[in-house]
Amino acid sequence: MSHSERARPEIVVGVVATPPDHPARAAAQLAADLAGRLAERVDADVRWTVREGWGEVAPRRDGVEALLDDLAQRRTDDRWDVAICLTDLPLHTERMPLVAQSSARRRVAVVSLPALGLRQLRGVRAAVPDLVDRLLTDASDERVASAGRAPAEMASRVAAIHRVVGEGDAGELRWVASRLIGRGRLLIGMVRANRPGRALLGLSKLLVGAFGTAAIGLGNSSVWQLSEGLDGPRLTVIMLIALTGLVAWLIIAHDLWEKPDQETSAELARLFNLGTTLTLTLATAVSYLVLFAGAVLAATLLIDTSVLERALQRPVDFTDYLMLAWLVSSLATVGGAIGSGLEDEETVRAAAYGYHPEPDGWRDEKDG
Structure with a gap:
């Protein structure tokens, strides 16, 4: 490191992922170029250092303040200047989806x-x-040149959110999404965070049985x-009954339904269950399309006209x-649902939104 580099003030930014699963992947990709983005958008005269860390494998469910x-405790222990947490928890404030929250007091x-x-x-x-x-x-850190400028406003960079000021903390800010658009985006984001591709691969034995x-x-x-006597609407109903029954069977047989308790509010449990149901529905729908395509191919090859x-x-x-393959x-x-009982319990439970297996391959820098 050159003398000029050492002379520049250093600011350490900690990025914590909780749980260390999907958020850890986002944190790793963010940390790779965060220092450059901070130099470009905050202050180029600062030497930015980015640290990565894990949060709890099973993150706190008792609110954003916790x-x-x-x-804040992790920031103090590791002597970071500021810390950012990335989480896959669906957070709310006043029944609106919470996108982000900052606390100047806790930095x-x-x-x-x-x-x-x-x-x-x-x-x-x-956003970060x-x-x-x-x-x-907000912390009046003298290492960052202010020159009378206002900090950049995140709401102008992330679509469909707006800023509100917290009541309990003078330096607390929240960025929330609308109840309608924000809830729809939240559900889509939950399915994205739950990695439906993992659920699809986890149901391989089900597909083989089907x-x-x-x-x-x-x-x-x-x-x-039998297929000759069925029309499109009836086959559609049969298909929907089969898919609904399969999703219900997976949830019941593998105990994927989240129940409210002291740590999990009723609203959070509903969101977890909705995320699990949507993830399994998407995975089983894709499995059904693969099965249908295979049935069409097999029917045309094996059954002579x-x-x-x-x-x-x-x-x-x-x-x-096509009608025959649809019915089959x-x-x-339905037969595949029986085969799902042969799936590895850990593999199927990974589709549950509130379930977080022990991480594999992520290293916390405090352990390095």
Whole structure:
């Protein structure tokens, strides 16, 4: 490090992920270029140092103030100047989704990743430099040149949020989303944070069992005749019943339903359950499409047109194969639910929004 580098004041920014799962991935990507963004948007004459850390594997559920208190303690223990927490908890204030909250007194801030919707990394990269700027300005940190300027306003960078001033802390600011648009974005963000792709891969045995059931159905001429008597609306109802039953079976059989308790409010439990249900619905819907595509391919390859015409006693076309595959896929989905009981418990439970397995591969810098 050159003499000029050492002469520049250093500000240490801690980025804490809780739990160390999806938030840790966002924190790692944010920390990679955060120092450069802080130099560009806050003060280029400061030597910015970024530290990464973990929060609790099972994060606090008793409100944002508890999270901020824990973060402030971590900041003090590690001698960081400011600290930012990234969490996948869906936070609320006055029944509005809370995107971020800062506390100048504690010199910390928290960002709820789900409240940022689908493009969470982009939102975090936009929000965190402004939060750091706000914390240092409100704390009157002399190492950051003020020159009479106001700190950047995060609300102008992140869509559909606005700032409100906290009542209990003179330096406390909250950024909230609207009840309607914000709730929709929050639910989308929860599904994004819950990684439905992981749930889909975790149900591989279910899909294998469903393919086996589908193969048996395709070879049964009674199923061919049954599909002939069903139209689109009826097949749609059968499909929806099968998918709903599968999602319900997964939740019940693997105890994925969150119940309110002393730490988990009724509102938070409802959001967790909604996030779990939406994640499983998306995963099972994709599985169904894969199953349907495989059933169509198998039907066209294995069932000769002349054989199907003799069974149905009429000319057939490709639509008949589609209707047959549609029915077989719905029946096989029910059979796949039985196969889901063979899934590894840990793999299936990962689809529950409130469940956080022990981290693997993330290293807390305080342990380094």
